[in-house]
Amino acid sequence: GAVVSQHPSRVICKSGTSVKIECRSLDFQATTMFWYRQFPKQSLMLMATSNEGSKATYEQGVEKDKFLINHASLTLSTLTVTSAHPEDSSFYICSAITLAGFQETQYFGPGTRLLVL
């Protein structure tokens, strides 16, 4: 149980294009999803907290107009990197919290490697 998927697993795009990353909770409903960014050999950086049906809460320093988050259902949240630039290249990971059971435990997707050329 508590499986989270991400799609795509890897994406290469040209500078200036937009990229959408999907995060799905496969076998549970998630009221809250988190989006992280991870740089090589570094810890996770929380970008935003996404609650179903409401606007995402962004961490300080994260541009909400650049990183658009939509959490339209209890099983799907999307992160769109708009007008991507090479400095946006990173490993993006989502996580979700279950409605039932232990709500304090985050379950993570496998991550999406973004490379902007």
Added chain:
Amino acid sequence: AQSVAQPEDQVNVAEGNPLTVKCTYSVSGNPYLFWYVQYPNRGLQFLLKYITGDNLVKGSYGFEAEFNKSQTSFHLKKPSALVSDSALYFCAAFRGSNYQLIWGAGTKLIIKP
């Protein structure tokens, strides 16, 4: 300020030996503490957590962690290391709002055959 510290960037252990990955925390209130493991180019997998109760918490893959309130520590342990335990380990604590976590910097665990 609340924080989680993993003082070792890397820990090297011979296969079959016991391993310890250190974590200390500084949070307000009762701590909720977690250990996650990350394999190369993968997301994080939940290992174990301490919420309340016994100070020794048992988790996945034979790992356990000991909560020590006086030392504000939550070290991850395993009695006998496997080469397959080689990965990046993260300690985390509740930030206190909306289930957000404060993350340690991570410790790379290398188990040598």
